[in-house]
Amino acid sequence: MEYQIQPAEGKLGILIPGLGAVATTFIAGVEAIKKGISQPVGALTQMGSIRLGKRTENRMPLIKDFVPITGLNDIVFGGWDVYADNVFDAAMNAKVLEPMLLHAVKPELEALKPMKAVFDREYVKNLDGNHIKEETNKYKLAEALMEDMRRFKEENNCNRLVIVWCASTEKYIEQSDVHETIEAFEQGLKDSDPRISPSMIYAYAAIKMGVPFANGAPNLTCDIPALLDLAKEEGVAVSGKDFKTGQTLMKTMVAPGLHARALGIKGWFSSNILGNRDGLVLDDPDNFKTKEVSKLSVLEEILRPDINPELYGELYHKVRINYYPPHGDNKESWDNIDIFGWLGYPMQIKINFLCRDSILAAPIVLDLALFMDLAQRAGMSGIQEWLSFYYKSPQTAEGLKPEHDIFKQLIKLQNTLRHMMGEDLITHLGLDYYQELVDAM
Numbered sequence: 001m002e003y004q005i006q007p008a009e010g011k012l013g014i015l016i017p018g019l020g021a022v023a024t025t026f027i028a029g030v031e032a033i034k035k036g037i038s039q040p041v042g043a044l045t046q047m048g049s050i051r052l053g054k055r056t057e058n059r060m061p062l063i064k065d066f067v068p069i070t071g072l073n074d075i076v077f078g079g080w081d082v083y084a085d086n087v088f089d090a091a092m093n094a095k096v097l098e099p100m101l102l103h104a105v106k107p108e109l110e111a112l113k114p115m116k117a118v119f120d121r122e123y124v125k126n127l128d129g130n131h132i133k134e135e136t137n138k139y140k141l142a143e144a145l146m147e148d149m150r151r152f153k154e155e156n157n158c159n160r161l162v163i164v165w166c167a168s169t170e171k172y173i174e175q176s177d178v179h180e181t182i183e184a185f186e187q188g189l190k191d192s193d194p195r196i197s198p199s200m201i202y203a204y205a206a207i208k209m210g211v212p213f214a215n216g217a218p219n220l221t222c223d224i225p226a227l228l229d230l231a232k233e234e235g236v237a238v239s240g241k242d243f244k245t246g247q248t249l250m251k252t253m254v255a256p257g258l259h260a261r262a263l264g265i266k267g268w269f270s271s272n273i274l275g276n277r278d279g280l281v282l283d284d285p286d287n288f289k290t291k292e293v294s295k296l297s298v299l300e301e302i303l304r305p306d307i308n309p310e311l312y313g314e315l316y317h318k319v320r321i322n323y324y325p326p327h328g329d330n331k332e333s334w335d336n337i338d339i340f341g342w343l344g345y346p347m348q349i350k351i352n353f354l355c356r357d358s359i360l361a362a363p364i365v366l367d368l369a370l371f372m373d374l375a376q377r378a379g380m381s382g383i384q385e386w387l388s389f390y391y392k393s394p395q396t397a398e399g400l401k402p403e404h405d406i407f408k409q410l411i412k413l414q415n416t417l418r419h420m421m422g423e424d425l426i427t428h429l430g431l432d433y434y435q436e437l438v439d440a441m
């Protein structure tokens with residue numbers, strides 16, 4: 001089936017709950033790229049290419065020339081935060097980008113002032129901002145967010161909106177009856193049920209407005225039946241959870257390689273130190289739990305100890321995040337991997353990744369915003385599993401295990417783009433033309 005993709009006409013508004021380190025690094029970066037000061041390194045939508053047809057055809061366009069995504073000059077930014085700082089001040093506070101770069105885009109960033117947030121300290125204890133909406137119940141908060149979206153769209157003359165959640169990780173909660181059906185959820189909103197988190201209110205408002213919603217944090221958010229049903233009903237694309245950067249990015253590159261060679265793994269100890277506001281929020285055990293669940297799931301799915309108990313049945317996997325202010329946004333991670341090979345002989349791998357969290361996350365925000373908008377224009381609604389590539393804990397339909405292997409995720413992403421554009425899917429078999437080549441020799 002070839003998709004009928006609506007053209008990317010007019011402006012796309014990218015609305016972001018949480019104008020902190022990741023969001024401001026993303027916005028400042030796009031503004032700098034538009035001015036020709038910097039390059040969009042790490043963004044597939046800007047720098048990635050895609051092979052089309054047989055290897056012999058030598059067709060390898062840039063993704064942005066292959067699929068009709070919105071151009072950077074047609075993007076308008078907006079967002080919400082619990083602090084009233086404009087994006088320039090917030091970016092200066094985040095200390096990710098150097099002041100010289102930020103000053104080069106100061107007017108654009110200063111003009112971006114957050115709208116009042118929907119916030120609940122029960123969900124994020126370590127923040128004390130007071131730039132917060134004060135409606136009398138959660139249903140009215142959702143309506144206020146919808147009004148924000150309407151106003152933003154009109155004032156900025158946008159054709160379309162997309163939302164990418166870049167706000168703090170909320171405390172860990174499990175799915176319960178209020179999350180099961182749309183009726184229960186809407187009643188819960190009216191009753192201000194404590195099990196409905198702020199991020200769920202944003203997601204609900206977005207879906208009701210027909211705005212695609214991507215979730216960059218590990219919170220449940222739109223990964224509940226009520227909102228997934230609503231997304232299908234309203235024809236809205238959703239995806240999540242938790243941007244795949246830093247240590248987990250490495251893990252989903254290394255683990256598939258070890259698994260591919262049938263090497264055994266006994267233990268994988270992962271530790272991090274980071275000192276940004278995200279680290280401060282994750283210093284609270286309830287918030288860390290949400291992150292821990294997200295980070296722990298990847299190895300099991302890649303290694304499948306149930307299928308290969310001799311190689312992975314004993315695997316001990318531990319993840320630690322430590323708040324360490326002197327490092328700021330420059331996260332440092334260590335991985336100690338105890339592996340074994342032929343006849344069970346032990347070996348070790350040590351990875352010490354000195355990364356920059358927001359530098360790795362910013363291009364993901366851009367790609368997700370542009371691909372989610374593309375999916376929406378292509379009429380693809382519900383979970384966008386083909387965007388698993390960008391997430392630590394990809395959302396999947398109920399009963400399906402998520403795919404964590406980054407290389408399989410990339411194949412799925414690229415094949416989805418080929419499929420959307422009516423190109424042949426690539427299986428890497430190649431026997432058909434290989435034989436022709438051999439015969440011609």
Ligand SMILES: NC(=O)c1ccc[n+]([C@@H]2O[C@H](COP(=O)([O-])OP(=O)(O)OC[C@H]3O[C@@H](n4cnc5c(N)ncnc54)[C@H](O)[C@@H]3O)[C@@H](O)[C@H]2O)c1
Binds near residue numbers: 165169357361
């Ligand atoms: N940087 C990464 O590599 C990475 C990777 C995966 C996930 N994440 C997630 O992305 C999110 C953002 O990370 P960050 O480093 O920018 O954190 P940050 O603390 O710098 O920014 C988060 C911002 O969200 C605001 N906020 C909190 N609750 C809000 C609400 N309900 N509505 C509106 N604003 C709200 C905070 O005031 C803060 O400004 C976090 O949840 C983090 O766990 C980041």
